[in-house]
Amino acid sequence: MSDELLVRPASRHDYDGWLPLWDGYNAFYGRFGATALPLEITAMTWARFFDAYEPVHALVGERGGRLVGLAHYLFHRSTTAIAPVCYLQDLFTDVSARGQGIGGALIREVYQQARRLGAPRVYWQTHQTNHTAQQLYDKVAENSGFVVYRKVF
Amino acid sequence: MSDELLVRPASRHDYDGWLPLWDGYNAFYGRFGATALPLEITAMTWARFFDAYEPVHALVGERGGRLVGLAHYLFHRSTTAIAPVCYLQDLFTDVSARGQGIGGALIREVYQQARRLGAPRVYWQTHQTNHTAQQLYDKVAENSGFVVYRKVF
Amino acid sequence: MSDELLVRPASRHDYDGWLPLWDGYNAFYGRFGATALPLEITAMTWARFFDAYEPVHALVGERGGRLVGLAHYLFHRSTTAIAPVCYLQDLFTDVSARGQGIGGALIREVYQQARRLGAPRVYWQTHQTNHTAQQLYDKVAENSGFVVYRKVF
Amino acid sequence: MSDELLVRPASRHDYDGWLPLWDGYNAFYGRFGATALPLEITAMTWARFFDAYEPVHALVGERGGRLVGLAHYLFHRSTTAIAPVCYLQDLFTDVSARGQGIGGALIREVYQQARRLGAPRVYWQTHQTNHTAQQLYDKVAENSGFVVYRKVF
Numbered sequence: 001m002s003d004e005l006l007v008r009p010a011s012r013h014d015y016d017g018w019l020p021l022w023d024g025y026n027a028f029y030g031r032f033g034a035t036a037l038p039l040e041i042t043a044m045t046w047a048r049f050f051d052a053y054e055p056v057h058a059l060v061g062e063r064g065g066r067l068v069g070l071a072h073y074l075f076h077r078s079t080t081a082i083a084p085v086c087y088l089q090d091l092f093t094d095v096s097a098r099g100q101g102i103g104g105a106l107i108r109e110v111y112q113q114a115r116r117l118g119a120p121r122v123y124w125q126t127h128q129t130n131h132t133a134q135q136l137y138d139k140v141a142e143n144s145g146f147v148v149y150r151k152v153f
Numbered sequence: 154m155s156d157e158l159l160v161r162p163a164s165r166h167d168y169d170g171w172l173p174l175w176d177g178y179n180a181f182y183g184r185f186g187a188t189a190l191p192l193e194i195t196a197m198t199w200a201r202f203f204d205a206y207e208p209v210h211a212l213v214g215e216r217g218g219r220l221v222g223l224a225h226y227l228f229h230r231s232t233t234a235i236a237p238v239c240y241l242q243d244l245f246t247d248v249s250a251r252g253q254g255i256g257g258a259l260i261r262e263v264y265q266q267a268r269r270l271g272a273p274r275v276y277w278q279t280h281q282t283n284h285t286a287q288q289l290y291d292k293v294a295e296n297s298g299f300v301v302y303r304k305v306f
Numbered sequence: 307m308s309d310e311l312l313v314r315p316a317s318r319h320d321y322d323g324w325l326p327l328w329d330g331y332n333a334f335y336g337r338f339g340a341t342a343l344p345l346e347i348t349a350m351t352w353a354r355f356f357d358a359y360e361p362v363h364a365l366v367g368e369r370g371g372r373l374v375g376l377a378h379y380l381f382h383r384s385t386t387a388i389a390p391v392c393y394l395q396d397l398f399t400d401v402s403a404r405g406q407g408i409g410g411a412l413i414r415e416v417y418q419q420a421r422r423l424g425a426p427r428v429y430w431q432t433h434q435t436n437h438t439a440q441q442l443y444d445k446v447a448e449n450s451g452f453v454v455y456r457k458v459f
Numbered sequence: 460m461s462d463e464l465l466v467r468p469a470s471r472h473d474y475d476g477w478l479p480l481w482d483g484y485n486a487f488y489g490r491f492g493a494t495a496l497p498l499e500i501t502a503m504t505w506a507r508f509f510d511a512y513e514p515v516h517a518l519v520g521e522r523g524g525r526l527v528g529l530a531h532y533l534f535h536r537s538t539t540a541i542a543p544v545c546y547l548q549d550l551f552t553d554v555s556a557r558g559q560g561i562g563g564a565l566i567r568e569v570y571q572q573a574r575r576l577g578a579p580r581v582y583w584q585t586h587q588t589n590h591t592a593q594q595l596y597d598k599v600a601e602n603s604g605f606v607v608y609r610k611v612f
Contacts, residue, residue: 079243150295151293208361
């Protein structure tokens with residue numbers, strides 16, 4: 001076991017280490033307790049990471065034999081490109097391991113994967129009030145100036 | 154031929170009417186002349202609308218036998234839902250037909266399609282400086298407060 | 307309610323009528339009792355029929371308010387075509403309604419859907435010993451002379 | 460450069476070595492001259508091997524710095540499984556390199572990939588008169604007894 005950070009694709013054996021990170025990530029967005037993400041969604045999302053038909057992928061960051069971060073990304077069509085674009089949907093570092101470059105390392109590995117697979121760009125969303133995250137994002141990417149509208153049914 | 158607005162899925166026969174709208178839409182985002190969208194992307198995107206394997210769709214607005222608007226939407230996976238989400242990527246009304254409710258009618262039809270197909274939500278992006286568009290969007294959807302970061306390779 | 311056969315896409319409300327047909331179909335292939343198809347597969351397959359991202363579809367045949375047949379088809383890529391091919395995976399008519407042209411009507415509707423969606427061909431598999439089914443198939447399609455090899459893990 | 464056979468995923472750089480194999484494979488099935496596979500299909504199929512959204516993959520066999528075989532496989536949905544099945548659509552060994560175990564090595568690598576990615580089975584089709592191929596197939600897989608019907612539009 002090394003103190004070096006290892007960023008790698010999640011494997012089926014990572015479930016027990018991944019779940020607390022996923023729960024922590026969801027809690028940050030208010031999905032806990034009565035508004036927790038339903039268990040069947042977590043089960044489905046986890047299964048999709050290992051389904052060869054699904055363009056949905058997971059990376060984990062490992063240090064000292066412990067999972068300390070996750071990144072989930074997926075490829076989807078775009079009307080303005082032949083190759084799919086890469087959407088980095090989820091990024092999370094364990095609270096105990098913040099400020100050590102783990103988020104940046106996960107993002108860079110998503111870039112590597114996207115480039116290797118021919119995607120012309122990676123994008124993600126962050127809340128305009130999340131200045132902490134944006135300190136990192138402004139270093140590794142560009143604020144597009146686009147905002148997201150949505151209609152929830 | 155009616156003066157009523159008809160919103161319907163695009164068919165292969167619509168290409169000649171659809172192309173000027175698509176060009177107009179792209180020009181609005183600076184994709185014209187030397188920076189025009191490559192022709193092979195337009196050809197591929199048009200083909201995908203009619204490819205049963207591709208979850209990419211086009212609506213057109215027709216009035217008096219003429220196409221006056223378009224909406225392109227696609228479904229993609231999400232890690233926080235079992236059903237796919239619906240991304241309204243492109244929305245455009247011909248300049249000569251603005252202010253007549255065409256954009257709103259196209260959005261409402263995307264909602265219909267998304268609901269019918271089980272998507273829990275529709276989302277789209279708009280530039281924070283596009284106040285004209287946001288006047289409409291604020292009536293039919295919610296500004297999520299999320300901004301888009303991107304890395305172009 | 308009509309005694310005419312109605313062939314139409316399955317809707318979420320059809321579950322109770324569809325399930326006995328699906329069970330009957332699976333029993334024909336030996337999937338019942340101890341070797342029954344796991345319930346979670348049936349749940350997933352049913353859900354996929356209504357998932358806008360999944361190119362998996364179901365038709366039902368209805369007569370006198372009762373479901374009497376099913377056809378499940380899906381689109382997948384082929385290396386020798388740009389448009390996807392259509393695979394008719396499952397076809398079943400209730401035992402009480404055999405010999406009334408229901409299977410043929412379901413196949414013809416799959417052809418309609420495949421053609422409408424641009425697929426260059428529809429194919430399916432049948433066991434070489436199933437002469438009853440082949441009497442119908444020889445009328446509406448061509449025996450390709452290809453046999454299926456498989457490796458089950 | 461080694462005389463050992465190396466079986467590996469195709470890369471974009473392999474195009475010049477892959478194309479003659481693909482042409483040879485197509486010629487075997489009568490697709491040459493006036494009935495040759497259209498060039499745009501070859502271009503699209505090649506592009507899909509490197510499109511992260513497409514579950515279509517290519518392996519090549521390399522010996523002494525030269526490509527001597529290919530295998531194309533894809534994942535698609537099945538109504539009787541949660542995980543996708545793997546369809547080995549194309550398998551070809553250069554005429555000058557037959558009888559050296561290349562076909563079998565390609566098939567075994569497809570098995571590896573399919574297993575790694577969670578597919579419950581791999582299947583392919585061969586013409587019932589192709590006894591040469593079936594000598595190999597009978598060793599590594601099972602003749603299912605299913606025959607393929609098709610309707611070409």
